[in-house]
Amino acid sequence: MKRYEIHPAHAESPLRVAEFEPAPLGEHEVAVAIKAVSLNYRDLLVSRNTYFCNIPNGLVPCSDGAGDVVAVGKQVRLLAVGDRVATLFFPHWQGGRPDAASVTGALGAESAGAFTERFVSDESGLIKLPAGLSHAEAATLPCAALTAWNCLFEAGTLVPGQTVLLQGTGGVSIFALQFAKAAGARVIITSSSDAKLERARALGADHGINYKTHPDWSQEALRVTGGRGVDVVIEVGGPGTLEQSLASVCIGGRIAYVGVLTGLAGQANPVMLIPKAAALHGIFVGSRAMFADMLGAMTLHGIKPQIDREFAFGEAPAALARLESGGHFGKIVIRVGG
């Protein structure tokens, strides 16, 4: 069987295909024939060993996979051979508030990831899929989609009629656009590309701002909200964009701090959160319970993940390069297995 391994020490070509023999299945374990994985910006950080934790040479990458159950251990109760499943980013975060135990073992960084023909996990680390999603679509959900869901409806406490501000047209932001529109919210989205803003409008975005031609885009966000500001911001940038988000958020609003696209060390002054009585909330993906809610909403509203491009198994380096280029809109998927 084949899987990808990451070798951060080989900076020029960190992704390698390796042959392996699957280990015997434990009593509580499930074997999944992975059919597709999706890439996240995090996979770039992992491949460069600049993620939050140290990445050992040989780690199997990717948190996000979907496939078919092909074998189950004797004590497995909830899954059966033939079930279609997706991986959980945090296999131990089943529900409730995160704690030290639930946010350990993240796939594709702290434990072996999904970029393998045969993925083995305790059944609690997998979630059964509804019929309406293909493997490729389902493979886009465990990280980006769940993060967007958590930002909007858990940390963001979004209600219909409120305004959401999204940055760029990558995986998290495009899922957030789709979810926010389904929930009856108004969406303002930024992008470096007018063509991508058009695509976002076609998906329901109410206002698009080109952050290259409007680097001070909070002014535009305030203008289109009549000076009030936005209720929820999903902050995927960091230094530079966080200052704009702090200026854009309304009194009583929430900034969900998710990403590091513009770097790790910023100078943003959060003091305006005080008179605005606004919240800055760090987000780390989400739990199985949130995933189940999200799948229910996607089924009800017929939400289909926006797949930028699907690559063949052997094209993983090209897929990672596409992610790095920032040319994508939504998610990049790689097919696995036959």
Ligand SMILES: NC(=O)c1ccc[n+]([C@@H]2O[C@H](COP(=O)([O-])OP(=O)(O)OC[C@H]3O[C@@H](n4cnc5c(N)ncnc54)[C@H](OP(=O)(O)O)[C@@H]3O)[C@@H](O)[C@H]2O)c1
């Ligand atoms: N905390 C968590 O749980 C969590 C979960 C998922 C992701 N993340 C993080 O969130 C970030 C986004 O992840 P992703 O997977 O959605 O990334 P992605 O798909 O690679 O998104 C890339 C897009 O972000 C946009 N972008 C880049 N720089 C920008 C800037 N200065 N201002 C506004 N938009 C900018 C660009 O959109 P345009 O081409 O339209 O300009 C780019 O195409 C990453 O830092 C990732 O590590 C964190």
